[in-house]
Amino acid sequence: MRGWNFSAGPAALPEAVLRQAQEELPEWGGARASVMEVSHRGKAFVAMAQQAEADLRELLDVPPSCRVLFLQGGATQHFAQIPMNLCADGQRADYVVTGHWGEKAVKEAVVYAGAHVAASSAASKYTTIPPRETWDIDSGAAYVHYTPNETIHGVEFHSIPDTGDVPLVADMSSDILSRPVDVSRFGLIYAGAQKNIGPSGLVLMIARDELLQRNPRPLPKIFRYAEHAAADSMLNTPNTWGWYLAGLTFRWLKEQGGLGAMERRNREKADALYAAIDGSDGYYRNPVEPSARSRMNVPFTLHDAALDAAFLEESEDAGLLALKGHRAVGGMRASLYNAMPIEGVRALVEFMRDFSRRH
């Protein structure tokens, strides 16, 4: 029997998506072969790939000025590849750092950009979001980069920052598709698939075509986003299984009522869990400033860390999986991506109440 899977990523997929993938794994459509065994340039795969993009565009209302790319390498590769493609040598790029992933993005950028930390909440141990008016943004910067949701610290932006004419670049790996978002406000959005989209090994990118055409330095074709765009993400063989599962997930999201419906559910799920934490008289604790709390990743500690082992063992026995927190913050973490139903959160809340009574 499947458990309630709170993994931060690779994370739970919608069960309906998994069941369909299972059913058609040996024979996909009329292909007489698995979707993994057909040419990415064949009619059947191309039709599927185009439908996936069309569904994504519909879900996020992506403007025609933006390209949608299905890439590889994880978000981490694009920490490096974005400055490769968008910055002239040493050109300033501004980074707003609100957690571990933002820190990594800066480090990977320094070879190609004058990566500048325009704002950081490190002093608060990443429990806050620095007010926009404190950001040191240069009008000549190649872009402003931020991480709308930090999975380890459980910190999320609940509005899109205004960066004027400087293009906004967002690592949306952990909250893409969790609610409607005004894509027209962004220059470039990218996301590793393994949280809200599909399996690991796939990266989704949504970017204004003009940005992709900057081409500030000589690069091999394979590192150049403009080449991937010109080839409709088939410059070389894409991750075909990942693209297919992403397409199933996009369709599932449409069947659920789209991103407005997902936002209502995700808010309900997060509210239920934060209420249980805040209402526990200090037995459980989440350190994040309430206005910056993430709906996707809820880290929490127990009042006595000596109980952590018992909590993890008993929750696992109860079918509540992968609740161990990241070592950087300790304690527990419950990730509540789209594929987690409210029933799973209710089961967790019930378990937490019961655990606190018994221990």
Add this chain to the structure above:
Amino acid sequence: MRGWNFSAGPAALPEAVLRQAQEELPEWGGARASVMEVSHRGKAFVAMAQQAEADLRELLDVPPSCRVLFLQGGATQHFAQIPMNLCADGQRADYVVTGHWGEKAVKEAVVYAGAHVAASSAASKYTTIPPRETWDIDSGAAYVHYTPNETIHGVEFHSIPDTGDVPLVADMSSDILSRPVDVSRFGLIYAGAQKNIGPSGLVLMIARDELLQRNPRPLPKIFRYAEHAAADSMLNTPNTWGWYLAGLTFRWLKEQGGLGAMERRNREKADALYAAIDGSDGYYRNPVEPSARSRMNVPFTLHDAALDAAFLEESEDAGLLALKGHRAVGGMRASLYNAMPIEGVRALVEFMRDFSRRH
């Protein structure tokens, strides 16, 4: 019903592997989740990943001085990333070009290396392999790169060239694991998975650790092979589904009797098809010099190209899939990777005889 799938890649997977993946797709082992839904750093996934590497090492008798990496980006990304990691700026690297993929490898390398075509069979339209004594290899070159099997032209090396002290780098995407190979003769072997290993989106690399430590230029960590090696290929989230399927394939290869057994089968399959072509009195024709013919990819033309459409339509109706040749050479192509059983080749040969009688 599944067809006989002659796709050049993404290519057929062993049916036993697909059936197992299907069975355990929603619940993998005792995980109560799909293998796609668990942390790559969790005990269960790490144990699977290590077993996959151990099985591969056993199959290929990989020396302890070599690292095995599970990467992303397709072989094409590594056309660029290999010179990034192995060449000082502009340092000479020698390329032996025997087809389309070798050509691409040179083009992607030029930004980081003094990529030098040491030998080419372009003049023969890539139907031959240039004799070793004609290669213009520099003893100070960073490496010599070649493509043991060219999928489009159907040209394969049947012995490993001697490059003395210059490390040999091989894009083995399309014949890795098709026969035993002396890994100790190579500096670095890499292969896109989607032909003889697993699904697309995974790249296997086997490389001498000392080569990976060259680090000739500043690079983001994510582009540095030494960092991937130090992190056991978990520098960032790997393609977990691809790694898992590769592991199933490695186990399947061991059950088949290992690479010696695969070589016997692959030779039998290729011999049967070439015999049918050569014995057709010119009805079918393969242009490759016999000693350089590939056991993996067999391109062939019909004596009258006007029959191509009928051949493709009728073969597809007969359950013989994906026989259309690459536009660069025209005609047909049958790819006979490990997952294609001799029965599929017999069905193709029978169809070819019947077709030639009828047309």
